[in-house]
Amino acid sequence: MSKTIPDALIDNDSPQEKAEKEFGSLTSKEWLFVSKHNPGEPLPVPIEDEPPYFILIATYLNYLILIIIGHIRDFFGKLFHPELFRDVMVKDGIAPWYANFESFYTRRLKTRLDDCFARPICGVPGRYIKCYDRTSDDYNNTYNYSGTVTERLNLSSYNYLGFAQSSGLCTSESIKTVEKYGTNSAGPRVSVGTTDLHLECEDVVAKFTGKDNALVFSMGYGTNANLFTSLVDSKCCVISDSLNHGSIRTGVRLSGASVKTFAHNDMAALERTLRSVISQGQPKTHRPWKKIFVAVEGLYSMEGTLCNLPKLVELRKRYKFYLFVDEAHSIGAMGPNGKGVCDYFGISSSNIDIMMGTFTKSFGATGGYIAADKAIIDRLKLDLTTNTYGESMSPAVLTQIITSLKIIDGQLNGNEGKERLQRIAFNSRYLRLGLKRLGFIVYGADDSPVIPLLLYLPPKMPAFSRMMYDRKVAVVVVGYPATDITSSRIRFCVSSSLKKEDIDYLLKCCDEIGDTLFLKFSTGIAGGEKHPGDYKKGIAPRWTLEEVLEKTPEDCKKAMY
Amino acid sequence: MSQREETKDAAKKQIAFSGIGACGPPNFYGTQDAHARLEEDLARFLGAERAILYSQDFCTVPSVIACFLKRGDIVVYDSGIALATQKGIELSRCTAYHFNHNDMDNLEKVLADLKPMLDEGPLTRRFIITEGLFQNFGDSPDLRRICELKKKFKYRLFLDETLSIGVLGATGRGLPELYGIPRTDVEVTTGALSYALGSSGGFCVGENAMVHHQLISSSAYVFSAAIPPYFARVASVSLRLLQEDDSVSRLQSSINFLYSKFKECQKLKKLVIITSSDVSPILHLRLHRDLRSRLDLPVSYGGPGSAMEKIVQRGDEHGYFDENYNRESQILQQIVDRVLNNHNILITRCKRILHHEKLPLLPELMIHINVAFSESELSEAFEAVSSEIYNVLQQL
Numbered sequence A: 001m002s003k004t005i006p007d008a009l010i011d012n013d014s015p016q017e018k019a020e021k022e023f024g025s026l027t028s029k030e031w032l033f034v035s036k037h038n039p040g041e042p043l044p045v046p047i048e049d050e051p052p053y054f055i056l057i058a059t060y061l062n063y064l065i066l067i068i069i070g071h072i073r074d075f076f077g078k079l080f081h082p083e084l085f086r087d088v089m090v091k092d093g094i095a096p097w098y099a100n101f102e103s104f105y106t107r108r109l110k111t112r113l114d115d116c117f118a119r120p121i122c123g124v125p126g127r128y129i130k131c132y133d134r135t136s137d138d139y140n141n142t143y144n145y146s147g148t149v150t151e152r153l154n155l156s157s158y159n160y161l162g163f164a165q166s167s168g169l170c171t172s173e174s175i176k177t178v179e180k181y182g183t184n185s186a187g188p189r190v191s192v193g194t195t196d197l198h199l200e201c202e203d204v205v206a207k208f209t210g211k212d213n214a215l216v217f218s219m220g221y222g223t224n225a226n227l228f229t230s231l232v233d234s235k236c237c238v239i240s241d242s243l244n245h246g247s248i249r250t251g252v253r254l255s256g257a258s259v260k261t262f263a264h265n266d267m268a269a270l271e272r273t274l275r276s277v278i279s280q281g282q283p284k285t286h287r288p289w290k291k292i293f294v295a296v297e298g299l300y301s302m303e304g305t306l307c308n309l310p311k312l313v314e315l316r317k318r319y320k321f322y323l324f325v326d327e328a329h330s331i332g333a334m335g336p337n338g339k340g341v342c343d344y345f346g347i348s349s350s351n352i353d354i355m356m357g358t359f360t361k362s363f364g365a366t367g368g369y370i371a372a373d374k375a376i377i378d379r380l381k382l383d384l385t386t387n388t389y390g391e392s393m394s395p396a397v398l399t400q401i402i403t404s405l406k407i408i409d410g411q412l413n414g415n416e417g418k419e420r421l422q423r424i425a426f427n428s429r430y431l432r433l434g435l436k437r438l439g440f441i442v443y444g445a446d447d448s449p450v451i452p453l454l455l456y457l458p459p460k461m462p463a464f465s466r467m468m469y470d471r472k473v474a475v476v477v478v479g480y481p482a483t484d485i486t487s488s489r490i491r492f493c494v495s496s497s498l499k500k501e502d503i504d505y506l507l508k509c510c511d512e513i514g515d516t517l518f519l520k521f522s523t524g525i526a527g528g529e530k531h532p533g534d535y536k537k538g539i540a541p542r543w544t545l546e547e548v549l550e551k552t553p554e555d556c557k558k559a560m561y
Numbered sequence B: 001m002s003q004r005e006e007t008k009d010a011a012k013k014q015i016a017f018s019g020i021g022a023c024g025p026p027n028f029y030g031t032q033d034a035h036a037r038l039e040e041d042l043a044r045f046l047g048a049e050r051a052i053l054y055s056q057d058f059c060t061v062p063s064v065i066a067c068f069l070k071r072g073d074i075v076v077y078d079s080g081i082a083l084a085t086q087k088g089i090e091l092s093r094c095t096a097y098h099f100n101h102n103d104m105d106n107l108e109k110v111l112a113d114l115k116p117m118l119d120e121g122p123l124t125r126r127f128i129i130t131e132g133l134f135q136n137f138g139d140s141p142d143l144r145r146i147c148e149l150k151k152k153f154k155y156r157l158f159l160d161e162t163l164s165i166g167v168l169g170a171t172g173r174g175l176p177e178l179y180g181i182p183r184t185d186v187e188v189t190t191g192a193l194s195y196a197l198g199s200s201g202g203f204c205v206g207e208n209a210m211v212h213h214q215l216i217s218s219s220a221y222v223f224s225a226a227i228p229p230y231f232a233r234v235a236s237v238s239l240r241l242l243q244e245d246d247s248v249s250r251l252q253s254s255i256n257f258l259y260s261k262f263k264e265c266q267k268l269k270k271l272v273i274i275t276s277s278d279v280s281p282i283l284h285l286r287l288h289r290d291l292r293s294r295l296d297l298p299v300s301y302g303g304p305g306s307a308m309e310k311i312v313q314r315g316d317e318h319g320y321f322d323e324n325y326n327r328e329s330q331i332l333q334q335i336v337d338r339v340l341n342n343h344n345i346l347i348t349r350c351k352r353i354l355h356h357e358k359l360p361l362l363p364e365l366m367i368h369i370n371v372a373f374s375e376s377e378l379s380e381a382f383e384a385v386s387s388e389i390y391n392v393l394q395q396l
Helices: A015-022 A053-080 A082-088 A100-116 A169-181 A196-209 A220-225 A246-255 A267-280 A309-319 A341-345 A374-383 A385-389 A395-408 A416-438 A460-470 A500-517 A545-555 B005-018 B026-030 B033-046 B057-068 B083-092 B104-120 B143-153 B175-179 B208-217 B229-244 B247-264 B289-294 B307-314 B323-343 B375-395
Strands: A128-135 A144-154 A213-217 A237-241 A258-262 A292-297 A322-326 A354-358 A368-372 A450-456 A476-478 A488-493 B050-054 B074-078 B095-099 B126-131 B156-160 B188-192 B202-206 B272-274 B282-287 B365-368
Touching: A053 A082, A053 A100, A053 A450, A082 A100, A100 A460, A100 B208, A144 A500, A169 A395, A169 B005, A196 A213, A196 A368, A196 A395, A213 A220, A213 A374, A213 A385, A220 A246, A220 A354, A220 A368, A220 B057, A237 A246, A237 A267, A246 A292, A246 B083, A258 A267, A267 A292, A267 A309, A292 A309, A309 A322, A309 A341, A368 A374, A385 B057, A385 B083, A395 A416, A416 A450, A416 A500, A416 A545, A450 A460, A460 A476, A460 A488, A460 A500, A500 A545, B005 B229, B026 B208, B033 B050, B033 B202, B033 B229, B050 B057, B050 B208, B057 B083, B057 B156, B057 B188, B057 B202, B057 B208, B074 B083, B074 B104, B083 B126, B095 B104, B104 B143, B126 B143, B143 B156, B143 B175, B202 B208, B229 B247, B247 B272, B247 B282, B247 B375, B282 B323, B323 B365, B323 B375, B365 B375
Parallel strands: A237 A258, A237 A292, A292 A322, A322 A354, B074 B095, B074 B126, B126 B156, B156 B188
Antiparallel strands: A128 A144, A213 A368, A354 A368, A450 A488, A476 A488, B050 B202, B188 B202, B272 B282, B282 B365
């Protein structure tokens, strides 16, 4: 037993076994699907199912009890065990690192389920993930590691296209790059940090996104966090979706621009906001705005919903604002060619002014990019702080991006890219419909690889996560503050590395746990009914596992939601 | 470090084991054994309780500052700090005061002036922020004096060691080692893996409670994917190499050699001044005051109360172009170009974006010294740079 995370063990798998564990082979050509939205059809509004009222009441009660008990424990703890509260007490006239109330949530609520977060792993986060076995005998303050690992089915990593691999073209090319270029690229881009790989990568990204030019950065979060200071100032207005990622919010805050938010994906609310912003102008002076930006994400990582791009483009034409789309999760994962939401909706990327995305998710690399017209990029090259002060991307990472992008695009390895895209589309649809039919409340768009399963009650988060963990499945639980206080959830990140059989197994696990934890309370409004029209008759979908496994793989390819 | 066989081998081995990306934030299955090892190595190397890793050097400092300083908290910062720190202070919305660059008497005065006001109000978090090796000057603060002052006035010290880790001190453990002060006297240390350690990313070290709070409160840590495991492995190997061989002392003697050459050079006396210290691996050269006044160049560009500040507040983008700043930068670029074209030696000049900087700045020539340079190469570089500086500046 050791208190620290042990070193990785040497595995004894043969190369074939290892490759299979990182990227499962396709068992049948039937398990493929091309994800695409039919142009002309309106975007189906994602319907959010409501849980029964007693669930909501129980959720609030749960938090109430947790908070009351937390305060009681704090009160008596400070009285009898002041040594445990050293971090929140004044010491030698110096204020504590964080105030009592700032850390209440962490100390009293999160610590209890800390074992479900930051589970250390080793090796490739592919189809299977190797998690270190750990136990805690002081309520998650410290852990004991036995030194062994358990392989678990991976529904947690952002590995949409399965490019997290330790063998194959991407990896071998990257290793060659390390030999040739060394381990980093020695400085910011505008000093000596630009190599031919950076230029090639930017070229490849620009072509892939259909824009004139692109810029790549070594960190996805940093791309957004430092972008807006160069685009907008205090005379500009940014209209932001209420569920935009923290990096966008940080970036906009730094820029000093006025911020208006609209309810998540509510296009009518956006239009209202636009009309009032345009008609009112700047605060106090009522002068016209210098620029108005609308910032949305392509695929929302916590909700699994897509932005309503057709409507946004229509609004952009009418109201003449600049459109910023963060494709951190959708690039590479959505659309028949993997080119993100534009590809999915069949809309030309010329309708988006600034396209941003990251390489962490679909490409198995790290970093972010901005793609835009040449005039914008030329200006940003001189103006962006990340470009001038931040380190540039590492050469081996660039090679990984270039190679994986070329595979997706079909320039390398023939049909492999297409197959990866069609596998993730099938896997996502199959799992989503399966869960709906079992009776779970699931959010998000049909084709999205992010599938949040709603739990509502906070104690069900650790319960679900641990029960899944025991069944050798690694999942991510998300609760407050990342989501709304009442909507704690499990988030499945589907990958093309998963086989259909893996999803069968996952559905089986969810079915068992769903019964034990009482999670099947969907009404059927979001789909999954046995017979079309069941919902209107008040019949909720509750398929048995056998029925789901038999029918869903075929049904999920039709528009049955 | 990035070109050493040991680090390259470690990188290749790690890529063959775990691929490139970590594919997830550290809190969601993004933490690998390589990350844990590096965190331990960094903490042990620097003599701190615990370390935390970030994905980019430039994002580390703002995120750590914004994690601890909120509205109403007090920060007193050196007026020579780098842009990342300026952004962090802006992001945190705390109340900020500054003292003259490396002027400890001025710091004492600022702290003493603040004392009566702070004594009345509630107990807020108070930080002094400075840098181990200034990115804009190449010099270091008097750490002993700062430590005395912070103890006297009950402040915490935030030291940004982006450039100084692996360089300053007998074994590269940074500014505290140079002054013989234990690392525990510096409450927050941030640094980068991308300079001396030949990897990529940033880190923060300090006491347990402070690092623990960042795990869920620091936005660049929570909202970003973990660094690729091979970055972590490379940095671990670099740290081991730093302790095993004499890279630091060899680098220090190279720095000393080149520094004294420039310092003693008579023909450059009237043309340029060296702002960096004799331990900085980056030599900073600025145009001499007399020369600058002869050329009608202002004392400094931007900064509080300057015309540029007003232009930025007005959002007048056409005013971002400053003719004098551009002219001075162009003079320096001429020197860089001539050194490259005539002697095949690459030096650089500082590249800063005037309208983003909140503090006054001046263009500089920068000469980066690498441990792999031999004495003859350094002499050759000195001859080339000094003659081209002379040639260009003499004509003005």
